[in-house]
Amino acid sequence: MTGTAAALTVATATGAWANWSKAPFSLTQGTTSQQWVDESYNEFHVTGCFQSGTSNRVDVALWQQIDWGSDKKHDTSTLTNCFKGDGYTSTATQSGLPYDSYYLEVTKLGTGCGACTGVADKVSVDTTKAD
Numbered sequence: 001m002t003g004t005a006a007a008l009t010v011a012t013a014t015g016a017w018a019n020w021s022k023a024p025f026s027l028t029q030g031t032t033s034q035q036w037v038d039e040s041y042n043e044f045h046v047t048g049c050f051q052s053g054t055s056n057r058v059d060v061a062l063w064q065q066i067d068w069g070s071d072k073k074h075d076t077s078t079l080t081n082c083f084k085g086d087g088y089t090s091t092a093t094q095s096g097l098p099y100d101s102y103y104l105e106v107t108k109l110g111t112g113c114g115a116c117t118g119v120a121d122k123v124s125v126d127t128t129k130a131d
Contacts, residue, residue, distance in 0.1 A: 016102055018127045022124035027051065027058050027118030031106045036049075041129045048121030049082035051110060056083035058118065059108040062094055065101040076107060082120060095129075111116040 013018055025033070027049065036042075042062075049058065057080045066073040074097065079090035104123070109116045 019125060021122055021124035023122040025120045025123040027109055029106055029109050029112075029114055029116070032063075033104040033108055033123065035101045035103045036125055036127070037100070038097055038102050038127045039105060040097055041093070041095045042095055042097065042102065042125060042127045043091055044104060044123065044125045045089050045091050046079050046082045046120045046123050048086050048089075048119075049077065049079070049118060051083065051118035055110045056080060058082075058106060060092065061105045061107045062092075062121040063103050063105055064098070065103060074102075086121070088108070 018038065020036055022033070025031075025046070039098060044060070044062075046058070046060070049056070053056070057078055059076055059078050061073045061076045064074055066072055073096050075092070077090075077092035079092065082088050082090040104125075109118050
């Protein structure tokens with residue numbers, strides 16, 4: 001029974017879930033999201049962005065978490081709509097993904113100012129294409 005309990009602890013310790021949201025979410029360059037498990041399709045939504053500093057845009061990369069090697073970048077999306085005001089949302093979609101764990105990374109805020117900071121009211125990931 002001890003081996004089973006240990007295996008369950010390891011299997012659930014990653015915090016990888018299919019759909020999730022976080023509010024607020026830091027838009028500081030290098031910030032990463034929690035991981036989620038996905039296959040084939042996902043979309044992420046960033047709502048209500050604010051940035052102190054340069055232009056109102058954020059680049060967000062989708063990474064595939066590789067257990068015994070370097071993580072693989074699948075896509076980078078430049079988001080601008082969420083900066084138009086409260087309630088505005090930017091959305092990016094990806095398809096054809098292999099079954100694995102994924103996460104988001106803020107790769108650039110504005111024009112690439114490393115000291116710039118920003119925040120989104122909410123970030124969410126949805127892995128269901130049907131909606």
